[in-house]
Amino acid sequence: MSFFDDSIFRRDISRRELLEILGGAAALGMLNTSVPRWAFSEPLQRPNIIFILSDDHRWDHMSCMGHPFLETPNLDRIANEGALCENAFVTSSLCSPSRASFLTGQYAHTHGVKNNITPWSEENVTFLELLKQAGYDTAFIGKWHMPGKGLPNLRGVDRFVSFTIQRGQGRYFNCPLIVDGEKTPSRKEYITEELIDYALEFVKEKRANPFCIYLSLKAVHHRWLPPRDLKGTYSDIKDLHLPPEADNWIGLVDNHIIYGTFGVLEQMYRGYCETILAIDREVGRLLDYLDASGLADNTVVIYAGDNGIYWGEHRLVDKRFAYEEVIRVPFLFRYPKIIEKPGERLSQMVLNIDLAPTVLELAGLKIPGNMQGTSMLPLLASKDVTWRNSWLYEYFLDFPYTVPAMYALRTENYKYIEYESGCYSPEVYNIASDPGEKKNLYGTKLAGQILPKLQQELIRLKKETGVPGM
Template identity: 60%
Template sequence: MASGYNLRNGVSGMTRREFLHAGAGSLAALAAAGLPGLTRAASAPGPNMVFILSDDHRWDHLGCMGHPFVKTPSMDRLASQGVIFENAFVATSLCSPSRACFLTGQYPHTHGVRNNITPWNDRNVTFLELLKKAGYDTAFIGKWHMPGSGLPRLRGVDRFVSFTAERGQGRYLDCPLYVDGRWRESRREYITEELTDYAIEFIDARRDRPFCLYLAHKAVHHQWTAPEPFKGMYDRISDLKLPPEADPWVGLVDNNITYGMLGRLPDLYRRYCETITALDSEMGRLLEALDSRGLGENTIVVYAGDNGFLWGEHHRVDKRWAYEESIRIPFIVRYPRLVNRPGTRIGDMVLNVDLAPTLLDLAGKAPPRTMEGLSFAPFLSSRQVSWRSAWLYECFKDYPYTVPDIFAVRTRTHKYVETDSPCHPPELYDIVDDPKERRNLVGTEAGANALPALKRELDRLKKEAGII
C-alpha cells in the first residue's frame, strides 16, 4: 500500500474533508489568478451542467476504449474533446444503489439504498437540490428506479420527467412518462429519442441562470431493443470476441437464469451492442443541440454508466459481482473552459460517489461534509493531485437473486474479495499481471505475500463504514 494512505478517507496524506476543501479553495485561488476556464467555476453564474447516465454500459464497450466493432462516434468525440477516466468504478454494481451514489456523493451504506428493494430516503440530499439553492435551473429526466412509494417528490428540481413501467425499468417502446406531476403518453415510439427530446426542450427554455440537467436513460438495460437503422447492424459479425468461457447458453445455468437472459448469448450480445450505438446516436443529437446553440464552451458534459455487465466472463452474466467487467464504467468529461489537454486519458481511480462533489466544486460551492466522494476537478486541468490508492466495494443481497453479500478492496494493483457465503470463498487478483482475473492467488505464494495487507485494508474500510 502507498505510504501515508489514510484508510478512513481514501486519500494519501490528508483527510477527505481537507482534500475537498483544499481542492475547492485551490480552484478559487486559480480563478482569481485568471487561469482560463476557472473564473466562472468559482463565481456566479457558474457553468451549465449536463450529466448523462446510461444503464449497464460497461467501460470497454466504446470505440475509444478499443472495442473491436461497437460504433460510438459521439462518445468517442466527447472523449477527444475532454478527458476520459480509464479506471472509473461504482461503489456497488447495481442500478438503484449506484444511482443514489451519483446523486448524493455517498456510499450505499450511508445513503441507505443498499439494493434494488431498499427504499430511497427522502431525507437524502442530492447535488440537484444544492445546485438549485446555488441559483441553478435544474431538471431530472429519465430513469429513477429506486424503491419507495412510487416516484419521489425530489427537492430542488424544476422539471421532473420519469416512468414507472416494468417496475421502474421502463419500456423501450411506447413508454408512458410522468411529466411534472401528470402522466402523458409517449410522443415518440423509442424511449431514448423521447428522453432526448425532453432534454433538448429543457436546454432551450428561456432563462437567465445556469442550468443542470440530469438525463438518465433506460438504455442499455435488458430487454435490449434498438430502432432502425441500428436494429440488426451487427448480425453479420461472426466473431464477437466473447470470452472463451462464455458458452452460448451460459444465461440458463448456475442460477444465471434468474437474470432473465433467455436465449443464446451471442444473439443477446448483438442486441446489447446495437442498443449502445442507438444510445450514442441520441447522445450525439444532444451534443449537437448544445454546440449549435453556442452552449458547448460553458457547459460541463459528463457521461457515465451506472454499472458494468458480465457477458460470460467467469461463467456469469449480469452485474453485482466484484469482477472488473461488472464494477467498471465509462466516465467521460468535457468542459472546454477547463480542460487544457483534450483527449487526455486519466488512470487514477474515480468512483460514482465523486460526481456530486465535483459538480459542486466546479460551480464554486464547497461540497458538504456529508459527501464521501472526492472532487476530481483538478484532473480536468491536468493538475497533479494526491488521490485515493484504494477503495471499498460493497454489494448487499438483492432477493430473489442468489448473489451473496460481497465486500472487496480495490487498489491500483490488486483486488481482494470476500463474501458471506461458504459457497464463494475469498478471491485475490493481481490486476496488473492478470487484468481478466483468471488466476485466484489465494493459496499461492504470491497470494500469501499480498493477502495480509489487503485483508487488513478491507477490514479497516468495513469498520470505518460501520459494516463490522
C-alpha cells in the same frame, strides 16, 4: 479545502492582478504548461451541467476504449474534446445502489439503498437539491428506478420526467411517462430518443440561471432492444469477440434466466451493441445542439454508466459480483474551460461517489462533509494531486438473487474479495498481471505475502466509510 477556494476561479481579478500572474508565470517558464486555461479567461460563469447516466454500459464498449467493432463517434467526441477516465468504477455494481451513489456522493451503506429492495430515503440529499438552492435550474429526466412507492418527492428539481412502468425499468418502445407528476403518453416511439427530446427542451428554455440536467437513460438495460432502424446493424459480424468461456446458452443455465437472459447469447449481445449505437446517436444530437447554440463552451457534459455487465465472462451474466467487467464503467467529461489537455486519458481510480462532489465544485459550491466521494476537478484540470490508491466495493443481498453479500478492496494492482457466505472462499487477484481475473491467488504463497496488507486496508476503508459494525 475546495480546490478553487484559494484560486482566482472564485473571484473577479483586476487587470493589474492578471498582469502580475502572467508576468510571474512567464518568468517561471510556466506559460502554456501548468497554468490552467481558465485562469486567463474572464470571470468564469457558473457552468451548465449535463450528466448522462446509461444503464449497464460497460467501460470497454466504446470505440475510444478499443472495442473491436462497436462505433461510438459521439461518445468518443466527448472523450476527445474532454477527458476519459480509464479507471472509473462503481462502489456497488447494481442499478439502484449505484444510482443513489451518483446522486448523493455516498456509499450504499450510507444512503441506504443497498439493493433493489431497500427504499430510497426522502432524507437523502442529492446534488440536484444543492444546485437548486444555489440558483440552478434543474431537471431529472429518465430512469429513477429506486425502491420505494412510485416516484419520490424529489427535492430540488424543477422538472421531473420519469416512468414507473415495469417497476421503474420502463420500456424501450412507447414508454408512458410521468412528467412533473402527470401521466403523459410517449411522444416518440423509442425511449432514448424520447428522453433526449425532453433534455433538449429543457436546454432550450429561456432562462437567467445556469441549468443542470440529470439525464438517466433506460438503455442499455436488458432486453437490449435497439430502435428499428439500427436493428440488425451487427447481424453480419461473425466474430463478436465474446470471451472463450462463454457459450450461447449461458443465460439459460443454472438460474441465470432470472436475469432476463431468455435467448441466445450472441443475439442478445448484438442487441446490446446496437442499443449502445442508439445512445451514441442521441448523445450526438444533444452535443450538436450545444455546439450549434454556442452553449458548449460553458456546459459540462459528463457521461457515465451505473455498472457494467457480464457477457459470459467467468461464466456469468448480469452484474453484482466484484469482477472488472461490472465494476468498471465509462466516465467521460467535456468542459473546455477546465480540461487542460483535450483527449487526455486519466488513469487514476475514480468512483461513482465522486460525481456529486465534482459537480458541486464545478458550480463553485461547498462540498458537504457527509459526501464520501472526492471532487475530480483537480484531475480534470491536470493538477498534480494525491489521489486514492484503493477503494471499497460492497454488495448487499438482493432477494431472490443467489449472489452473496460481499466487500472487496480494489487497489491499483490487486483485488481482494471477501464474501459473507461461508460457501464462498475469498478471492485475490493480481489485476496488473491477470486483468481477466482468471487465477485466484487466495491460498497461494504470493497471496500470503500480500493478503495481510489487503485485509488491513479493507478494514481501514470500512471504518473510514462507516460500515456498520466496524
